[in-house]
Amino acid sequence: MRFPPANVELRRAQLIFMLVVLIPTILTTLIAIMLLVLGGSYPIVAGILVLTLCTTGITGYILGTIFVGKGASLVRVQNDFLSSVSHELRTPLTSMRLFMESLRDGRLDPKQQAEVVVLLGGEIDRLETLVNRLLELSRMETGRHPFARDRIEVSAMIDEAIKSFDAATLSRPTKIEQQLEPGLTMIGDRATLARAIANLLVNSWKYSDDDKHIGLIAKGAGRYVEITVRDNGIGIAPGEHRDIFEEFHRAPEARDRGAPGVGLGLAFVRAIARAHKGKVLVASRPGAGSAFTLRLKRGRLPTSETAPHAHAHAS
Ligand code: ADP
Numbered sequence: 001m002r003f004p005p006a007n008v009e010l011r012r013a014q015l016i017f018m019l020v021v022l023i024p025t026i027l028t029t030l031i032a033i034m035l036l037v038l039g040g041s042y043p044i045v046a047g048i049l050v051l052t053l054c055t056t057g058i059t060g061y062i063l064g065t066i067f068v069g070k071g072a073s074l075v076r077v078q079n080d081f082l083s084s085v086s087h088e089l090r091t092p093l094t095s096m097r098l099f100m101e102s103l104r105d106g107r108l109d110p111k112q113q114a115e116v117v118v119l120l121g122g123e124i125d126r127l128e129t130l131v132n133r134l135l136e137l138s139r140m141e142t143g144r145h146p147f148a149r150d151r152i153e154v155s156a157m158i159d160e161a162i163k164s165f166d167a168a169t170l171s172r173p174t175k176i177e178q179q180l181e182p183g184l185t186m187i188g189d190r191a192t193l194a195r196a197i198a199n200l201l202v203n204s205w206k207y208s209d210d211d212k213h214i215g216l217i218a219k220g221a222g223r224y225v226e227i228t229v230r231d232n233g234i235g236i237a238p239g240e241h242r243d244i245f246e247e248f249h250r251a252p253e254a255r256d257r258g259a260p261g262v263g264l265g266l267a268f269v270r271a272i273a274r275a276h277k278g279k280v281l282v283a284s285r286p287g288a289g290s291a292f293t294l295r296l297k298r299g300r301l302p303t304s305e306t307a308p309h310a311h312a313h314a315s
Contacts, residue, residue, distance in 0.1 A: 017063050021056055028052040084248035088130060088262055092123040099123070133264055137247070140271035147189040147275050149299070154184035154218050154225060161197035162216075168202050174212045176201065181219040187299035188276045196272040199265045200229040200292045206259040207290070208233030224278065225298055230291035236284040245270045245280070253286070269294070 032048045099120045102108060108116060139145040162176055197216075204214045213232045218225065236244060240251045248263040266280070269292075273280045277297040284290035 017067075021059050021063065025052055025056045081247060084263075085134070088248060089127070092127045092130075096120060096123045096127075130262065133268075137264065137267060137271060140268070140275060143275075145275070147192060149187055150190040152186050152188055152190045152193070154186060154227070155180050155182075157190050157194050158197060158216065158218060158227070160190070160194040161201060164194070164198040165201040165205070168198070169205050172205075172212075174205055174214060177213070177215045179215070179217045179219075184218055184220055184225060185298075186225045186296060188296065189272075192272050193276070193294075193296070196269045196294060197227060197229065199269055200294070203265060203292075204229055204231035204233060204290070206261065207231070207254060207257075220298075221295070223298055224295050226293055226295050228291055228293040230289060232289040235286040235288050235290055236282065237286050241282050241284070244282070 028048055029052060032045045032052070035045050035048070036042075099116050103113060103116055103120075136145065158178070158180065165176070166173065201214060201216070205212060208214070208231050211232070215228075215230045217228045217230070220226075234253050234257070236251055236253075243249045244251060244263075245266045246263075247267045250261065250263045254261070269280050273294055273296060276299065278295045281293045281295065282290065283293075
């Protein structure tokens with residue numbers, strides 16, 4: 001998903017490139033005319049003009065193709081996003097309308113009325129959570145989310161992630177096999193990173209069968225810290241590897257097994273990784289499990305910043 005700023009950026013880029021093509025064309029044509037007026041040799045002037053014509057023609061064609069393609073895919077992405085959001089909002093709204101109607105009809109006894117009110121509250125909560133998550137994601141993707149810059153002990157951050165994983169998987173507690181490089185530290189937003197790791201862990205749990213094997217590996221790799229969550233779950237077809245990071249996208253196998261979710265988790269993980277100048281990588285095949293790796297820059301605190309919990313905006 002892209003938010004409107006991408007559109008603005010595209011227009012700005014179009015303007016810049018138009019100037020890059022137009023200004024040199026006008027300048028070289030002027031030089032050629034001046035040479036002609038000053039009695040320059042005809043073959044040189046003709047050469048300059050032909051060269052100008054060829055380069056602007058080729059550049060214009062290349063840029064035109066790029067912009068038309070980009071514009072079309074941007075519009076497609078925005079349309080996909082809008083229809084996904086509308087669909088996700090419509091589902092709870094439809095249930096809420098039905099609940100409201102059954103209350104209005106007055107055919108329910110007080111006990112049933114109380115039950116419907118509880119269900120209505122649940123749908124309102126669901127809607128609120130969805131809207132809040134979308135707003136938060138939008139802020140992250142447009143660089144407006146204030147990420148903390150904590151001095152992080154990776155093992156402590158992983159403990160925090162495992163705690164929220166345990167809380168989310170009470171129905172079927174699962175032990176995580178850990179391989180952590182000792183003494184690993186980095187700079188970043190500890191709570192948000194822990195959420196990203198917990199998200200990957202919960203996905204491993206959701207998308208694997210009863211005999212779950214979930215592993216978590218953390219190691220240093222040069223200027224990066226790599227945190228990998230792997231599982232023996234259903235796996236993901238290679239054709240889906242890019243799309244699963246897009247908002248609301250769920251692989252057909254995930255939908256078929258009725259696992260809860262709306263397809264926002266990996267979009268969050270990607271936004272959080274990018275805010276830490278890193279990325280999230282996936283290695284997976286259907287039936288052969290998955291491995292998601294968060295590769296995050298270790299980062300440094302600015303020299304003036306000595307307090308361990310000072311906040312700064314993500315760059
Ligand atoms: P959600 O889990 O709510 O659907 P996510 O954004 O977290 O949303 O994941 C997007 C999709 O990626 C999932 O619907 C599923 O198809 C796929 N996926 C994510 N993690 C795994 C995993 N560990 N194993 C198999 N498929 C996965």
